[in-house]
Amino acid sequence: MPRHGQRSSALPHLPDAVRTRHGGTQPVSQSFDILVVGAGPAGIAAATRAAESGKRVGLVDDNFAPGGQIWRGADALSSAAAExxxxxAASPAMQLQGWRIFSQPSRGILRAEKNGVHLDIAYNKLILATGARERFLPFPGWTLPNVLGAGALQALVxxxxxxxxxxxxxxxxxxxLLAVAAYLTKHGARILEICEQASRARLAAFATSIVxxxxxxxxxxxxxxxxxxAHFHTSxxxxxAHGSDDRLESVTLRKGNREWTIPCDYLACGFHLVPNTELAELLGCTVTSVQVKVDENQLTSIPGIYCAGEPTGIGxxxxxxxxxxxxxxxxxxxMSKANALQGKRRKLHEFASRLETAFGLDPALRHLPKSDTIVCRCExxxxxxxxxxxxxxxxxLQTRCGMGPCQGRICGPAAEFLFGWRPDSIRPPVFPTHLSSLADASAPLEAQLKTK
Known part of the structure; x- marks a missing residue:
């Protein structure tokens, strides 16, 4: 059932797929003036404001309900989220929930998949709001059961x-880290230690800067x-992490020259966030460092393609x-409404810049993995x-790192920090998908529509 009055994720006037005489399926299609990819806070705001103008707007997301990671579950009941x-819900935007974008068959068309069925979505303008994910750094035992990302454990709860x-x-x-600790505490967890890799001096400078x-x-x-x-430690x-094949038993922590081991049931570990820029890169948008380059109107280097939220920088x-x-x-x-928000945007970007300075990773973390520590856990x-x-x-090419199901989303950022490497190309599919969806991924949309 849809929640919060949202529109159904189904496509009401089209079947999921068109059956061919050979018993297979061909994709159906949708077309929008403006397509928004990602239904987290940035995507919801973008789709709502665009749809209020009277444009035909589509909002596509791979989750089965809008909200992204930050407004998942009970957090969707917060006052900001509810509003x-x-x-x-009051806007005419069409929600396509549960569809995952994985390729671009041709310019102006994105292909999505849901339950083995693929859908071609044409657009005149595109807004990317693909969010971010946690950065993981490998250390001995990080692949044990119950060693999870901080956000991942929160999502599971x-x-x-x-x-x-x-x-x-x-x-x-x-x-x-603090947000997850507070959430888990509220739900009855015993938070033993909160370990922040940034130094006390950097955190103090950050606090002073936002006083x-x-x-x-x-x-x-x-x-x-x-x-x-909970004990809060800096640096x-x-x-x-120590344990057996089926569970975590304890974790060894280091602070300066001191090391100690503490028994625990879960280790929630995430080294800040990494923007999801893969789709933007696939479409040819300029990505500087690890963020999509945009102008003051959120326009990327590709005309007609905009980007908003964490892909433009963690903020x-x-x-x-x-x-x-x-x-x-x-x-x-x-444009007048967009321009009216520029001042607030600049202030929030100043805060984001302070955030990045305060929580930049300590170079000593490059020494965490041992020679036999798994970096690419897929392969x-x-x-x-x-x-x-x-x-x-x-x-x-030599080790198959980055060629597993996550397509380098976990080991890629780790390798960038450990070795200074950056992937030099993004190729479709940007997510694992069915072979049937890939079979005609380059076929023109017009040819596919003739099968209907």
């Missing part, structure tokens, strides 16, 4: 994983108060919403096998 859900009474160590970097931002400072203080039962990180919820609104207004020609490629190569392409 945006209400706006989205939101989905019903029982956490009450469980002993949890949270480690990594960024504001997400005039009362809302942000209050948020941080509230989260720390809610997690006051601290896990160096090994948090408020920044994502504002960028989404600007992208939606700009793509639909409402079981150890650190020493990758370290003997000079580039991502060379390592990929």
């Amino acid at each position: 945006w859900y209400k706006r989205l 939101k989905s019903g994983l029982p956490i009450e009474g469980k002993r949890v160590v949270i480690a990594g970097s960024g504001p997400l 005039t931002n009362f809302e942000k400072l209050q948020q941080a203080m509230t989260l720390r108060w809610q997690t006051r039962g 601290c990180w896990p160096i090994a 948090g919820l408020e920044s994502s919403l504002i960028e989404g609104e600007i992208a939606g207004y700009s793509a639909s020609g409402q 079981d490629v150890p650190f020493n096998a990758m370290a003997s190569h000079s580039s991502w392409r060379d390592a990929k």
Whole structure:
């Protein structure tokens, strides 16, 4: 059942697929003035503002309900989320939930898949709001069961994983650590340690830099108060997880010259966030460092393609919403409304820049993996096998790193930090997909429509 009054993810006037005389299927199609990819906060804001202009707007996402990671589950009931859900439901935007974009058959067309059926979506303008994912850094034992990303453990608890009474160590970097600790505490977890890799001096400088931002400072203080039962360490990180094949038993932490081992049921570990830029790169958008380059109207280097939210730089919820609104207004020609938000956008970007400075990774973390520590867990490629190569392409050709189901989303950012490598090309499919969906991935849309 749709929630919060949202429109159904089904396509009401088209079947899921067209049956051919050979018993197979051909894709159906949809066409929009503006297509938004990603139904997190940035995507919801973009689709809502664009649809309010009267344009035909589509919002496509691989989850079966809008909200992304940040507004998943109970968080969708927060006042901010509820208000945006209400706006989205009241708009004429069509929601295509559960569809995952995996390729571009031709310019102006994206191909999505759902339950083995593929759908071609044509657009005049495109807004990418593909969000971000956690950065994982390999260390001995990081592949053990119950060693999870901080956000991943939170998502599992939101989905019903029982956490009450469980002993949890949270480690990594960024504001997400405290947010996850507070959420898990609220649901009965015993948070033993919170280990932030950034130094106390950097955190103090960050706090000083936002002292005039009362809302942000209050948020941080509230989260720390809610997690006051846990020890909070700076310049601290896990160096090994210990356990059997079926569960985690303990984790060894290091802070300066001190090391200690603590029994636990879960280790939630994430080293800040990595923007999801793969689709933008596939479409030819310029990506600088690890973010999509956009102008003040969220327009990328490709005419007609906009980008909003975390892919343009990790900035948090408020920044994502504002960028989404600007992208939606700009793509639909409402430039006066887009321009009215520029000042707020600049202030939020200043905060994001301070965030990046405060939580930049300590170079000492490059020494976490041992020679036999798995870096690419899809293909079981150890650190020493990758370290003997000079580039991502060379390592990929010789070891198959990055060629598993995650397509380098986990080991790619790790390799970039450990070795300074960047993938030099993005090829379809950007996500694993059925062979039937790939078979005619380059066929023109017009030819496919003749089969209907």
